[in-house]
Amino acid sequence: xxxxxxxxxxxxxxxxxxVGSLWGCRSASENEVIVxxxxxxxxxxxxxxxxxxxxxxxxxxxxxxEANKTVGLTTAILAEKNRPRCDLFxxxxxxxxxxxEKAGLLxxxxxxxxxxxxxxxxxxxxxxxxxxxRARVLIINTDKIKPADLPESIFDLADPAWxxxxxxxxxxxxxxxxxxxxxxxxxxxxxATQFFTDLKANxxxxxxxxxxxxxxxxxxxxxxxxxxxxxxxxIERGMPVAIVxxxxxxxxxxxxxxxxxxxxxxxxxxxxxxxxxxxxLLTAEVETALSQGPSAQIPLNKNIDIELRVESPQTIKSMxxxxxxxxxxxxxxxxxMEALFLAP
Numbered sequence: 504x505x506x507x508x509x510x511x512x513x514x515x516x517x518x519x520x521x522v523g524s525l526w527g528c529r530s531a532s533e534n535e536v537i538v539x540x541x542x543x544x545x546x547x548x549x550x551x552x553x554x555x556x557x558x559x560x561x562x563x564x565x566x567x568x569e570a571n572k573t574v575g576l577t578t579a580i581l582a583e584k585n586r587p588r589c590d591l592f593x594x595x596x597x598x599x600x601x602x603x604e605k606a607g608l609l610x611x612x613x614x615x616x617x618x619x620x621x622x623x624x625x626x627x628x629x630x631x632x633x634x635x636x637r638a639r640v641l642i643i644n645t646d647k648i649k650p651a652d653l654p655e656s657i658f659d660l661a662d663p664a665w666x667x668x669x670x671x672x673x674x675x676x677x678x679x680x681x682x683x684x685x686x687x688x689x690x691x692x693x694x695a696t697q698f699f700t701d702l703k704a705n706x707x708x709x710x711x712x713x714x715x716x717x718x719x720x721x722x723x724x725x726x727x728x729x730x731x732x733x734x735x736x737x738i739e740r741g742m743p744v745a746i747v748x749x750x751x752x753x754x755x756x757x758x759x760x761x762x763x764x765x766x767x768x769x770x771x772x773x774x775x776x777x778x779x780x781x782x783x784l785l786t787a788e789v790e791t792a793l794s795q796g797p798s799a800q801i802p803l804n805k806n807i808d809i810e811l812r813v814e815s816p817q818t819i820k821s822m823x824x825x826x827x828x829x830x831x832x833x834x835x836x837x838x839x840m841e842a843l844f845l846a847p
Contacts, residue, residue: 537591604626604631609631611628639682654726672712715728
């Protein structure tokens with residue numbers, strides 16, 4: 504045997520060893536469920552650990568950065584569509600889930616507990632399930648604003664009377680981007696673009712909702728637009744802040760509630776384990792725990808009757824939203840937001 508042939512044989516045997524090793528590891532990972540998770544790690548990870556304790560199925564979560572996690576994870580799923588790595592997408596909002604549905608990347612599964620949730624928060628086709636909502640609210644610094652002067656609408660953020668005293672999160676990611684698309688669907692492109700143009704001129708933009716809540720609690724801003732989970736943390740820290748649920752008047756839009764969503768990725772590595780995890784996460788016990796935890800998520804299960812620290816769609820006027828129509832406006836809204844808030 505020549506040196507060249509001997510060298511090729513050694514390489515071939517080495518390759519067989521590597522392939523065999525990888526194949527042998529396959530059985531060890533068949534029971535894993537890989538979850539791309541946009542909900543904050545501190546809130547979601549305890550439930551993964553409990554699921555593993557109860558079922559023996561390991562959960563492998565992939566988290567992303569605070570600023571762009573929802574969009575970043577959605578982009579990853581789209582990029583991996585020909586060879587999915589993700590079994591389950593736990594999104595902390597809904598429109599990017601609907602974008603994946605529109606792209607044909609979501610599997611069909613009807614969870615065991617689906618009838619316990621309102622029809623508007625679950626897919627009729629079985630592509631996704633909504634649970635554990637948050638509300639888009641105004642957080643108010645009570646040292647800076649008297650009760651008689653409280654803002655009562657998201658549109659007060661664009662009121663020149665509050666110029667430089669209010670804030671919002673960059674509307675390119677997360678629930679703020681979702682809110683923008685909802686407003687484009689509800690108000691129309693012209694009115695929505697004008698609102699965001701006025702908002703840019705009047706209010707201060709922060710990197711995220713948490714930064715808005717912190718800026719209000721430390722007195723940097725008088726009020727701002729954020730989510731209930733970020734607002735309640737500042738309230739329970741004892742800071743001089745309060746929540747205003749915006750647009751409650753008869754002729755106003757109502758407060759926007761945005762659910763978390765669960766969606767199984769089509770042709771993912773372990774669909775059966777993903778189905779088990781969906782059934783677990785949609786239990787009353789998990790929604791109750793999320794509502795009682797630091798993030799004060801709002802249960803959507805109709806059979807849960809517990810005292811909440813924040814308002815729910817059952818206690819205040821909620822914004823009536825066609826989320827599919829809002830998803831159809833995603834690209835238009837995103838393009839306008841980039842033009843307004845990324846331009847020099």
